Amino acid sequence: xxxVAALNAxxxxxxxxxxxxxxxxxPVALVQPGTDLPGAPYAAVERDLPDAGFAAExxxxxxxxxxxxxxxxxxxxxVTTVAGRTRPHVSRRHGRAEDPTGLALSLxxxxxxxxxxxxxxxxxxxxxxxxxxxxxxxxxxxxxGWLAGLTADGDRAGCFGQxxxxxxxxxxxxxxxxxxxxxxxxxxxxxxxxxGFRTGHTSVWSxxxxxxxxxxxxxxxxxxxxxxxxxxxxxxxxxxxxGVDGGVEGDRWLVATSTWGDFDRRRRARVTTTxxxxxxxxxxxxxxxxxxxxxxxLPTPPDSVGSWDPHLVRDGDGWWATYVSASRFFRFHPxxxxxxxxxxxxxxxxxxxxxxxEGPTLVRRDDRWWVLASDGRDGPxxxxxxxxxxxxxxxxxxxxxxxxxTNLPWPSLVDLPGRRPLLxxxxxxxxxxxxxxxxxxxxxxxxxxxxx
Numbered sequence: 001x002x003x004v005a006a007l008n009a010x011x012x013x014x015x016x017x018x019x020x021x022x023x024x025x026x027p028v029a030l031v032q033p034g035t036d037l038p039g040a041p042y043a044a045v046e047r048d049l050p051d052a053g054f055a056a057e058x059x060x061x062x063x064x065x066x067x068x069x070x071x072x073x074x075x076x077x078x079v080t081t082v083a084g085r086t087r088p089h090v091s092r093r094h095g096r097a098e099d100p101t102g103l104a105l106s107l108x109x110x111x112x113x114x115x116x117x118x119x120x121x122x123x124x125x126x127x128x129x130x131x132x133x134x135x136x137x138x139x140x141x142x143x144x145g146w147l148a149g150l151t152a153d154g155d156r157a158g159c160f161g162q163x164x165x166x167x168x169x170x171x172x173x174x175x176x177x178x179x180x181x182x183x184x185x186x187x188x189x190x191x192x193x194x195x196g197f198r199t200g201h202t203s204v205w206s207x208x209x210x211x212x213x214x215x216x217x218x219x220x221x222x223x224x225x226x227x228x229x230x231x232x233x234x235x236x237x238x239x240x241x242x243g244v245d246g247g248v249e250g251d252r253w254l255v256a257t258s259t260w261g262d263f264d265r266r267r268r269a270r271v272t273t274t275x276x277x278x279x280x281x282x283x284x285x286x287x288x289x290x291x292x293x294x295x296x297x298l299p300t301p302p303d304s305v306g307s308w309d310p311h312l313v314r315d316g317d318g319w320w321a322t323y324v325s326a327s328r329f330f331r332f333h334p335x336x337x338x339x340x341x342x343x344x345x346x347x348x349x350x351x352x353x354x355x356x357x358e359g360p361t362l363v364r365r366d367d368r369w370w371v372l373a374s375d376g377r378d379g380p381x382x383x384x385x386x387x388x389x390x391x392x393x394x395x396x397x398x399x400x401x402x403x404x405x406t407n408l409p410w411p412s413l414v415d416l417p418g419r420r421p422l423l424x425x426x427x428x429x430x431x432x433x434x435x436x437x438x439x440x441x442x443x444x445x446x447x448x449x450x451x452x
Contacts, residue, residue, distance in 0.1 A: 061150070188202055311323065358410065
C-alpha cells in the first residue's frame with residue numbers, strides 16, 4: 001500500500017534550469033595528432049599533395065597484405081593485395097577529385113576508405129567493406145597478431161581520429177560527480193568513422209567549462225571473452241570507483257561499454273554490455289589502451305534482443321544502472337536496475353511505452369536521483385524530440401527546457417560547483433561526402449544554463 005501511495009503522490013517538478021546553445025564543436029581528424037599506429041584496427045595514413053597533377057600513394061601493410069589509396073592526377077582508388085592477388089577498387093561516381101591537397105587511407109574495423117583533402121575538408125572517394133561478399137578477403141582486421149605488424153607509408157600515420165563525435169558521457173566518480181583534471185571536465189564519446197557502427201570507437205576528451213575548448217586525450221579499444229581480436233566498442237561510461245563492491249575494496253576504473261564494434265544487422269544483430277576493471281594506477285583517460293572485458297549482465301525484460309548505453313552510479317552500499325533495452329532493432333526504451341553489486345542487479349523499471357528513447361543518464365540534483373534521456377523523432381507523438389526527466393521508476397516529470405538537436409543527442413549534464421551547468425549533446429550532421437552512409441555524425445552541441 002505504501003508503494004501505491006508513493007506512485008500516486010503528486011510528482012515534483014524537475015529541478016533543472018533552462019539551457020540554450022552556446023557552441024558547436026567538431027574536431028575532425030583522420031590521423032589523430034600525436035598518436036602512433038594503435039595495435040587496433042582503427043588506423044590512418046596521410047600524404048600531402050603539393051601538386052595535384054602528380055600521382056601519389058599511401059598504404060597500410062602487414063605481412064603479405066597491403067592496402068593502398070592511389071591518386072593518378074584525376075581519380076582516387078583503392079588497391080588491395082591479398083594472398084598474392086592485387087585488385088583495384090574505384091568508384092565511378094565518386095572517384096574523381098578536383099585539385100586535392102592531400103591523400104589518405106583509413107582502416108576502421110573492416111572498412112577501407114580512400115580520402116582526398118579538398119579545401120578544409122576530407123572527402124571519401126573509394127570504400128571497400130572487407131566483410132562484404134566478393135570483397136578481397138584477407139586477414140581479420142581485428143586480429144592482434146596482424147595488427148602488431150602494421151606499418152604505414154605516408155607523411156603521417158597513427159590512430160584514426162574521428163569524423164564527428166556522438167554518444168557523449170561525462171566521466172564520473174562512482175557517486176555521479178564529474179571527474180575533472182586541472183579544471184577541465186572529462187568526457188567519453190564515440191569517435192565516428194566512415195561506415196556506421198563497426199567503424200566507430202571510444203575516445204576520451206576534456207572540455208574547459210568556461211572557454212569550451214575541447215581537447216583529445218585518448219582512445220579505448222576492447223577485447224571480449226567470447227571472440228578473439230580487438231574491437232572498437234563504444235557508447236561508453238567511464239567511472240572512477242573508490243569504494244567497495246561485493247566485498248572487493250580498491251581504487252579502480254570501471255569501463256562500461258556497448259558491443260557495437262562488430263554489430264551488423266544482417267549477420268550479427270546483437271548488442272550487449274561489457275565492463276573492464278582497471279587499477280587506478282593506469283590512467284585510462286590518456287593515451288591508447290586495449291582493455292579486457294567481461295560481460296556485464298544487466299537485467300532486461302523478457303522480450304529484449306539487446307541492451308546498450310550503460311550508465312552506472314553507486315549510492316550508499318549499492319549500485320544503480322540505467323541503460324537501453326530493445327524489443328527489436330530498432331525499437332528501444334530505457335530501463336533502470338539496482339542491486340548490491342554490479343553482478344547482482346535486479347530490474348527496477350522499464351519504460352516500454354517509449355520506442356525510440358536512448359542515452360539514459362542518472363543525475364543527482366536536490367538530494368534525489370533523476371534519469372535524463374533522449375526521445376528521438378521516431379518515437380510516439382507524446383515522446384518525441386525532447387529530453388524527458390524521469391524518476392527511478394521511469395515516470396516522467398516534464399522535460400528539460402533545452403534545444404533538441406537532430407538525431408538522438410544524449411543529455412550529458414556538466415554540473416560543477418561555482419559554474420553554470422552545461423548540457424552537452426550532439427547532432428546528426430554528416431561528414432565526408434555523399435559516398436558514405438549513416439554513421440559519420442555529429443557535432444557536439446553545448447548548451448549553457450541561464451543563456452538568453
